[in-house]
Amino acid sequence: MSGIRSDFPVLAGMVAPGARVLDIGCGDGDLLDFLQRERNIDGRGMELSQDGVNASVSRGLSVVQGDADWDLADYPDGAFDVVILSQSLQVLHYPRLVLEQMLRIGLRAIVSFPNFGYWRVRWDLATSGRMPLTSDLPVPWYDTANIHLCTILDFLALCEAMDLRIEQGLTLDRKGNARPIGANPGLANLLGEQGVFLLQKR
Amino acid sequence: MTTEGNAADKSGPAVANAKGAVPTSSHHFFTISEEAPLTLDSGPTLAPVTVAYQTHGELNQDKSNAILVCHALTGDQFLTGRNHLTDRPGWWETMVGPGKTLDTDRYFIICSNVLGGCMGTTGPKDIDKETGKPFGLNFPVITIADMVRLQKRLIDHLGIEQLFCVTGGSMGGMQVLQWAANYPDQVYVAAPIATAARHSAQNIGFHEVGRQAIMADPNWHNGDYYSHGVVPKRGLAVARMAAHITYLSEAALQNKFDRNLQDRTKVSFGFDADFQVESYLRHQGSSFVDRFDANSYLYITRAMDYFDMAAEYDGILANAFRGTKTEFCIVSFTSDWLYPTTENKAIVRALNAAAARVSFVEVESDKGHDAFLLDEPEMFTTLGGFLRAAAARRGLTSPTRGR
Numbered sequence: 001m002s003g004i005r006s007d008f009p010v011l012a013g014m015v016a017p018g019a020r021v022l023d024i025g026c027g028d029g030d031l032l033d034f035l036q037r038e039r040n041i042d043g044r045g046m047e048l049s050q051d052g053v054n055a056s057v058s059r060g061l062s063v064v065q066g067d068a069d070w071d072l073a074d075y076p077d078g079a080f081d082v083v084i085l086s087q088s089l090q091v092l093h094y095p096r097l098v099l100e101q102m103l104r105i106g107l108r109a110i111v112s113f114p115n116f117g118y119w120r121v122r123w124d125l126a127t128s129g130r131m132p133l134t135s136d137l138p139v140p141w142y143d144t145a146n147i148h149l150c151t152i153l154d155f156l157a158l159c160e161a162m163d164l165r166i167e168q169g170l171t172l173d174r175k176g177n178a179r180p181i182g183a184n185p186g187l188a189n190l191l192g193e194q195g196v197f198l199l200q201k202r
Numbered sequence: 203m204t205t206e207g208n209a210a211d212k213s214g215p216a217v218a219n220a221k222g223a224v225p226t227s228s229h230h231f232f233t234i235s236e237e238a239p240l241t242l243d244s245g246p247t248l249a250p251v252t253v254a255y256q257t258h259g260e261l262n263q264d265k266s267n268a269i270l271v272c273h274a275l276t277g278d279q280f281l282t283g284r285n286h287l288t289d290r291p292g293w294w295e296t297m298v299g300p301g302k303t304l305d306t307d308r309y310f311i312i313c314s315n316v317l318g319g320c321m322g323t324t325g326p327k328d329i330d331k332e333t334g335k336p337f338g339l340n341f342p343v344i345t346i347a348d349m350v351r352l353q354k355r356l357i358d359h360l361g362i363e364q365l366f367c368v369t370g371g372s373m374g375g376m377q378v379l380q381w382a383a384n385y386p387d388q389v390y391v392a393a394p395i396a397t398a399a400r401h402s403a404q405n406i407g408f409h410e411v412g413r414q415a416i417m418a419d420p421n422w423h424n425g426d427y428y429s430h431g432v433v434p435k436r437g438l439a440v441a442r443m444a445a446h447i448t449y450l451s452e453a454a455l456q457n458k459f460d461r462n463l464q465d466r467t468k469v470s471f472g473f474d475a476d477f478q479v480e481s482y483l484r485h486q487g488s489s490f491v492d493r494f495d496a497n498s499y500l501y502i503t504r505a506m507d508y509f510d511m512a513a514e515y516d517g518i519l520a521n522a523f524r525g526t527k528t529e530f531c532i533v534s535f536t537s538d539w540l541y542p543t544t545e546n547k548a549i550v551r552a553l554n555a556a557a558a559r560v561s562f563v564e565v566e567s568d569k570g571h572d573a574f575l576l577d578e579p580e581m582f583t584t585l586g587g588f589l590r591a592a593a594a595r596r597g598l599t600s601p602t603r604g605r
Contacts, residue, residue: 050563057561058587064562074551
């Protein structure tokens with residue numbers, strides 16, 4: 001029943017033991033379950049699909065059916081130590097507002113997303129002249145739920161515009177190998193399949 | 203009154219060590235004596251008070267597998283099996299039984315008739331010891347919290363320190379919330395369904411229509427119809443008809459009846475029940491009056507109207523649940539316009555604000571408010587998963603009865 005995605009250990013590394021965690025778009029609850037076992041968190045989830053909620057609830061997780069674009073307003077300020085948005089930033093209608101909400105209800109936010117600046121994506125677009133199809137972006141444009149794709153540089157610019165402090169910024173490959181973005185974000189943007197960020201308000 | 207019913211047993215339910223000898227369902231009465239009267243929100247005390255209840259399944263040795271089901275406005279203690287007072291099937295056959303979501307092979311399930319009811323628990327049709335006559339309007343006005351106080355006395359009487367689960371829909375869900383707020387340590391998990399933490403203006407408005415219909419019936423006699431040997435059937439039937447519409451949805455009525463005519467091919471140019479929907483509602487009204495006391499309807503609808511959980515907590519619902527360890531699972535239905543998703547989500551929001559563990563789903567259904575009583579597989583999946591996970595945490599791993 002439980003699948004451990006390759007990025008879970010990296011995400012877990014950003015979560016302090018015993019933290020109060022909200023996982024937005026928690027699916028079947030795999031990440032929450034992993035964090036409970038690895039970090040002994042006090043976890044909650046939000047998930048759009050009833051199947052996902054049912055699967056999560058039946059493994060003992062507390063998950064509400066809800067839409068991140070609208071329903072984060074229901075949580076009080078500072079309710080969580082960490083709010084996680086993994087691999088769903090690009091499906092939101094209002095990514096910036098959601099990010100603001102995440103850092104209102106949580107002291108920290110973890111955001112991960114497929115990097116549209118990754119060289120394979122660029123190469124695909126440049127050579128074929130059509131919307132890229134890669135392992136992180138496997139669905140054709142007309143069927144994809146991804147409506148707000150961005151690159152790592154785009155995301156860094158948004159953090160700058162929102163005056164957020166980046167505590168950690170990493171790129172990930174499909175095997176889950178993490179690399180710090182470091183002093184050369186342009187290179188990270190070219191070589192990183194995914195971006196993972198631990199954010200805080202200034 | 204305590205001798206009413208054919209299965210009265212004052213000894214209380216048996217514990218699961220006499221396997222096979224214990225009937226799986228049984229009906230009981232428990233009476234609160236004058237020495238320890240029930241204190242009501244409206245001020246007075248009430249005693250004696252009898253509570254009629256039914257149990258299903260077996261209480262385990264630790265008394266840790268008890269589930270209290272709270273019934274809705276016109277519900278009763280007869281969850282499953284034959285209601286021996288009305289000869290109707292139980293009202294939650296879809297939910298309660300061996301292998302079902304509320305699994306009688308695993309859990310000991312208790313359901314009691316509410317205070318003010320008319321199925322064996324003390325209510326306005328019962329004898330007032332002061333006058334020797336039925337209470338009628340001398341019955342004190344009661345609240346949802348009063349109903350729960352009486353249930354608490356019953357649970358204490360049964361020696362159950364902590365209920366594994368309290369659940370119920372509609373007014374039952376209100377009692378669940380009240381249980382969780384007033385007795386947080388006695389509720390391990392709570393599953394309020396299709397409910398609200400307060401009655402809205404629309405809710406109160408519909409109830410007032412029903413009450414006015416009853417009180418406008420000349421047979422009501424200011425609540426003293428008992429001594430006149432009559433029943434305000436027409437008023438109660440109209441109340442039920444109006445209320446019944448609120449339990450369905452526009453789509454459900456449309457799909458079931460559209461503009462279909464009843465046993466005729468053209469309209470009669472009169473006021474007969476030309477339309478099937480009229481005939482259906484008239485039947486709902488007339489069959490209801492045979493099983494329900496009109497004054498109970500007045501008192502229980504009033505209790506619901508007075509329900510506003512946040513009121514005692516400075517208007518902040520979250521404060522009702524501060525520090526709770528109870529885990530919640532809330533279910534609403536898309537087409538329920540009586541206790542719509544927004545009201546259920548207000549409860550979720552309050553529980554979030556109180557940092558409680560809460561799960562929530564909105565089940566897609568066109569059945570309206572009544573969906574909680576019907577065959578709604580998604581509801582069973584959610585609640586079943588929630589209960590199984592909670593049971594595993596509580597160590598309720600093996601059935602109390604083999605199948």
